[in-house]
């Protein structure tokens with residue numbers, strides 16, 4: 311594994327190369343995950359300004375000491391408090407370093423900041439919207455990142471095994487959510503990767519059901535979708551279990567989704583296009599007659615963010631690369647009946663993919 315300094319330098323040189331290709335002599339970053347990726351900073355409310363020659367880390371007094379500890383090779387510039395505001399600060403640096411064309415992240419910079427920044431900048435500086443300049447680099451995970459995602463996946467697996475022991479008729483969805491989140495933290499997670507989903511009985515038809523006060527009953531399917539964050543990196547797993555013996559229809563639908571999910575794991579490899587992977591999995595569910603009940607995409611990238619590139623869905627023309635980490639998560643959702651989803655986090659490799667979440671997938675009957 312390369313050391314942190316080398317890793318950061320490599321990441322920054324990729325971004326600088328992208329700037330050069332787009333003719334930018336400045337790049338203003340506001341996306342939190344992007345900033346963490348190029349700086350190692352774990353706090354919030356801070357920004358990075360790259361110029362061809364200098365790197366500025368723009369923060370306020372709450373974080374200055376933390377930036378000194380976590381980041382290197384940046385000139386720290388304070389804003390807010392006793393200093394001028396963000397837009398004035400960025401404009402001052404652009405003027406001082408004669409920036410002609412500065413890129414800003416169009417998906418993060420608000421219209422309000424854009425207006426203030428436009429007004430503060432001198433006329434010779436052009437503000438140019440850009441996207442994906444850091445996200446592209448983040449697509450391929452390095453060894454260190456993969457190790458952290460592996461750990462986040464392991465925490466999720468351990469948590470699932472533990473929480474299975476607590477699920478029985480009479481417990482509420484909310485209780486299961488609290489246990490999942492508590493156990494993930496006990497197992498080393500800094501937090502949850504996204505709001506935990508617990509959907510039982512007929513609520514299983516809501517793909518993103520938030521846990522309710524519903525009491526678990528004998529015969530319920532329960533879909534648990536949760537993930538851990540470990541040192542900034544996320545995991546994502548979904549399992550559906552049955553409380554008591556499943557009926558014929560539950561068994562039938564479960565096996566269709568399982569077959570589709572396994573088809574996904576067999577199909578993923580470097581070189582496949584997102585929409586082709588989606589199609590192969592969707593075919594399994596369509597052939598079984600439930601195509602219209604699988605409304606969402608096959609999966610998404612996972613890393614510093616829970617949902618990031620590459621997205622795997624009907625429209626995705628992104629070609630998967632070795633080192634991408636994605637989810638494979640087909641589901642079937644039948645209104646007024648219920649539903650289920652099965653999801654793993656996987657690492658895309660040259661020859662196929664490696665599953666990082668290992669919880670069992672045969673129907674668990676509690």
Ligand SMILES: [Mn+2]
Nearest residue numbers: 546637639653
């Ligand atoms: Mn997911």
